[in-house]
Amino acid sequence: MGERKDLIQDIKAIEAADLLSTVMDIKSDGYRLGQACATKTEGGVDILYTFEKDETLKNFKISLEDKAPELQSISGIYWAAFIYENEMHDLFGVTFKNLALDYGGHFFKIASETPWNPAAKSGADTEKGGEA
């Protein structure tokens, strides 16, 4: 058996303020954006970014302790990030500043706003949250 690169888990916590510089550095190292996703936590959301190079992954995690989380978009560095950032906006209510292609909450046609993070939603629909 060769090296099991799939078992290497490199997940590093970073601050939101360091996101853009971290992403710029990793892009200049030749990494490709693999995915980005959000996970609901007690006080807000965790955002996980995954980058790939030569079948090896690097992950960066940002914890946003805010009911209406905001973060800089990385779509100015990796344009393809607009897919993931619009998804996180629609499902988890994360607002991305300077998003290259902003669907304004219409990326997914869903019955209620921010269904996977109802706390992020403002307005009268709050009590209907949880159903996508």
Added chain:
Amino acid sequence: MAKRTVIPFGPQHPVLPEPIHLDLVIEDETVVEAIPSIGFIHRGLEKLVEKNEWPEMVYVIERVCGICSFGHGWGYCKSVEGNLGLSVPPRAEYLRTIWHELGRIHSHLLWLGLLADSFGFESLFMHSWRLRETVLDLFEETTGGRVIFSVCKVGGVRKDVTDEQLAEISGVLKGMIPELTELTNVFLEDMSVKNRLEGVGTLSADEIKELCAVGPVARASGIASDVRLDGHGAYPELGFEPCVEEAGDCMARCKVRVREIFQSIGLIAKAAEQMPGGDIDVKVKGNPEGEFVGRMEQPRGEAYYYSKGNGSKFLERIRVRTPTNANIPALVKMLQGCDLADVPVMVLTIDPCISCTER
């Protein structure tokens, strides 16, 4: 400047088996901009992780897609196994590899049929799908299912395959080669097909890197990226090397998938020949605690499976990032500057699976 017109393409369109919408901004017959919209059938399957215990969640994740369902099940199991620190018996890894490669063959044959349909070559479409049925028969014989298989579980597989069945799989696939060669030669050599695919929708290796595209789309532009190189499954022992083309156009994407069909047949034959004995699963103790980012090379390209556990029977999060998600930006760039008449073929050459994307 010519007058600009916006043409809505989809979500219902003869060439689209599933709903995706593109606003095509055109000048005369040239597309100058394409704005994609998805989310028409978003199912929220990942959310079901809160209601299904993690051993049962594999059934849900398999249903992300009816074409690459085995691969999704394996990807989920791989992520949870990584979370639990489990090592799967070699025989289970070989069986998973065989089923996954069977899935690649039938997915690529399905795609060839859809491609033929997109440029109006109906008999080619029918022959592609007729051959695909043989692969589905092999699935049915070994797993009991033709679409959803439920043979992959955390810790191994649920069903073993006998030596006779392994020999039959190899024999049937070997027997398909002459017909597959005849079929794929039409895709690769027929003048009418070449006219529709060659020099159309070209993306360079630099553009692919910039757009973070994956799978056959990336490999058709000279990027030798394939998750099967990361050491999982039986691939390291089968001598796997990715199929790469350089032209970066629709024909190159077709060539990669055609070559992968024959490659998968070879991988399956080798895996059947080298099949180790022993158990097909291990006993699983405890619950996942922590997080794990796993990947699979689905027929359409790289897919991600992120799992986060908290020591209970319910995962906190399962995230599936499908290949089509990653290839939509490449499609958008590819469409800029193309002829309107080429849009259906170009959309198909990323092999879009909206069912996966709308997990």
